[in-house]
Amino acid sequence: MDYLNIPPAQRRKVNQLITIVKSLKKRCGVPNKIFFKVSREHQDDPKKTSSRKEQLKYLYKSLKSEDEKHLMKELDELNGHELSNDKVYLYFLQKGTLHLFW
Incomplete structure (x- = not known):
């Protein structure tokens, strides 16, 4: 994980994904493919960008x-x-x- 150049917020998501994949490997075996979706966090007050x-x-x-x-x-x-x-x-x-x- 140290070699990845990603922001801390994204790093936490990747760490969570790795722990989920490890637990799935223990229960179900090694998967052929893994798909995941990272969505943006909801912002209460999004700033409007000007054109x-x-x-x-x-x-x-x-x-x-x-x-x-x-x-x-x-x-x-x-x-x-x-x-x-x-x-x-x-x-x-x-x-x-x-x-x-x-």
Whole structure:
């Protein structure tokens, strides 16, 4: 178990799984296959993550110039799927300027 690089919460689950498998081996013999499912723990207060579009709108709230306001209109025309492209997202994050570094 020491060689596995997993978080402590997951390590406890793996340890529990190992003890269950050992007890099953004692009672039923060695199984051919073992399937297990690890589900996420229930969160009482899950934090909502903000989308890229919401993050950009928050950044653009204080824009003053007409060029920057034009970016806000351009951003409103996009759907969330188009902003999943990193190049498009970086374009808006850099206020409409392309910084090419290659």
